[in-house]
Amino acid sequence: MFLINELIALLAANLILSQALGTSTIFIAAGSRKNLVATAGVITIFTTVGAAAAYLIDSLMPSDISDLRLLFYTLVVGALYVLLLTVAFFVSGSFFEGFRKYIHVSAFNCAVMGTLFTINTRASEQGPSFGFGNYIAGGFEAGIGFILASLILTAAYKKLNSSKVPAAFRGFPAMLVYLGIISMAVYSLK
C-alpha cells in the first residue's frame, strides 16, 4: 500500500509532469525502445552523478557568490559529458558511433540542470539535514521519474504519430496534450 503511495509521490514530483523539465528530450526518448533505454539511462547517470558533484559545490560555495552556481554546475556537467564520451569511445568504435548522440542530447538540457537546481532548492529549504545521501537520492529519483515519464509516452507513441491523428497535431502537439492530461490526473491526486 505504501508502495502505491510512493509511486504516486514519485509521479507528483516527476520533473516532466510537474515541472516540464526535459520535455524536448523525452520526445526523443519515446521514439523507440533503444532511444528510451539509452536516453533515460544517460540522463539518470547525469542527474545522479551531477547531484553528487552539486553537493560538493553547494557545501563549499559561499552564499554571496551564489550567482556562480550555474557556472560550476555547467563545468560539472561538461566534465561528465567529456567523461562519458571518453568511456564510450574506449568501449568500442561502433558503440561510440551509436551511443554518442544520446550523450550529446542528454548533457546540457533542462532535465539535468533543472534537477540540480531543484535539489539545491530542496536543500536550502530543509537545511543541514539534507546531506550527501539526499542529494544522490534526489538525482536518482529524477532519473527514475524521467524513465517513468518516457514509458508513459512510449506506450502512446505510435498512436500519437499515427496517420489517424490530424496532421496539424500529429507528433509533438498531440504528445504535449497527452502529457498534459496525464499531468492533470497526477495533479488531481494532490
Added chain:
Amino acid sequence: MQKKAKKERLIWLDIMITLFTLELMSYFYYGVRSVILACVCVGTAAFAEFVSLRLMKRKFTADDLTGTSDALILALMFPAVMDLDIAAIATVFSIVAAKNVFGGRINMIFSPAAAGYIFVLTSWSRKLLQYTEPHIKTGVFEEPAVLVNSASHQFNMTGDLKISNFELLLGNFSGPSGSVSVLLLVVAAVVLMFRKSISAGAFIGVISGTGFFSVVTPMSASRMESLKGSLVMNMVLFAAVYIVSDVRIAPKRAYYAFFYGLFIGVISYVLVLTGAKENAVIIVSVLFTPVALGFKNLEKRIDLALEESFSAENNDTGKAVPLREEAAAGE
C-alpha cells in the same frame, strides 16, 4: 468494415439506453435542472464534434454522434446543480482536447468523460464536489440554497455508511446526479456485459480488486460494511461500467482487461483508504491509460505473430497439395 461500424452503433445504442434510465432517475430526484444539464452537455458535444471534424476536413456522419454518450456520462457525474457554462466548457474539453486532437473515435486514447471530469476537478473542485440532497429541485437559473458533501465523502472520512440498503439501491443519497442508483447500475452492467457492449473482464477486474482489498484492509469497523461501501461509493460502480469497461479503451482480451481493471480497482481503493480521495477511480482510470495502451500494443503483436504463423502454415499446406495430387495422378 460495415460489420464493425454496425457493432459500434449497437454498442452506442445500448450505452445510451442505460444512460437514459439513469438520467430518468436523476430527473426523479433533482427535477428538470438535471435534464437541462444533460441536454447542454449532449448539445455541446454534438456541436463541438461537428466543428472539430469540419476543421479536420472530415465528414460528420451519424457515427460521430457517439460523442454524445461521453457527454451524457460526464453530465451524470456532475452534481445536478452544476453551472451550465462549466459543464459546456468541460464537454468541449472532453470532445476536442481529450478525443479529437488524437484523431477522434478512430484513435481513442483517453476516456473523454473521465478526462473531462478531471479537468473540472482540477479547475472547479468546489463546484464539482458539492451536491444538493435528493428530492430538492432547483430551478434552471436558480442558485442552490443548500449544498452538502456527498455520501462518499462522509464514507471516506468516517468509514460509516449511514444509509439503509433500500436507499442505497435506489440512490436516495447525495452524490453525482446519475451515478448513485446502484440497482440501475447493476442491471445496466449485467445487460451491457451480456450484450458485449462493455468489457466484462475490466468490469469484473475493478469490482474484484476493490472488493478484495476492501475486505482485506477494511475502511469500516465491519468487513461487510467496508465491502458494501467501497463498491457503492466513490462512483466505483458507475466508473466500472462506463469508464474502465469502455470497449474503446480497455484491452480486448478478457484476461488483460481483468488485470487492467483489477489494478485500477486496487489502486483507487488504496487512494480512498489512505487519502480519502473522493472518486479516485476516475483519476486512476486516466492514469492507467498508458497501461491500457501497453496491453493493446501487446495484443496487436500477439495477433500479428498468430497471423504470421497461420499464413506460414497455410503456405506449407499449399506446397504439399500439388505433390500429393501429382502422386495420385501418377498412380
Added chain:
Amino acid sequence: MNNRKKNLLDGVLGGNIVLSGLMVISPVIICGDNLKNAEALIYAFSAITFLSVLICSFVPKKLPYAAKVIIYAIISSLVYIPVKLAAQEFYPESIARIGMYYPLLAVNSLIVFQTEAKFFRMKRAEMAVSLIFYILGFDLVMLLTGFLRELFAYGTINSKIVDVNTLISGLSQPFGGFIFLGLMCGAYRAIRAAVSKKEAGRDTDVSDK
C-alpha cells in the same frame, strides 16, 4: 532576395523556436501563466541568448563538437551573471517570478545546439538579424501565452481585473500549460500549412502566366 528575407524572418513565424522547434518549452509551460512572468522571461531569454550567441560566434569552428558545446554552455553561464545582476538592479521582481528557470534559460537548446546547426553557418551580420527574429518569435509566443492564460485563468490582464465570467484555474497550472501549448502548436501548424498551400498555389499561378 525574397528567399534571403524569408530566411531572416523565419524565426518569427515559419521556424518559431517554440511552436515549430519545440525548444525552450519548460519556461513557457511553467512560468507563462501571466503577463508579468512572460515579461520577465522575455527580458531574461532575450538578453542571455543574444549576448551568448554573439560571443559564441567568435569560438573557433575547428574545435571538436563536444568542446564547442561545453564552451557555449560556459559562455552563456558567464553571460547569465551580468544579466542577473542587471535584473537585480533594474528589474528585481523578475528574479522571484521566474525562480529556477532564470539559470535554466542560460543553457537553453537554442544557445547550446541550434547555434551550430543554424546560426554559425551564416555571416555575422545576417546571423545577428536572424537571431533577433528568432528571439522575437519566442517573445511573441511568450506574450500570447502569458496574456491568454492570465485572462482565462485569473481574469486579469497584467494584474488588472477584467470582466471574465468563467475562469479556468487549471490553465495556470503546469498541465494547463502543456495542453494550452499543445493546442497552440497544432493551431500554428494548421495556419502554417494553409499559408504554405496558398503561397504554393500563388507561385504556380505566376509561373503558368
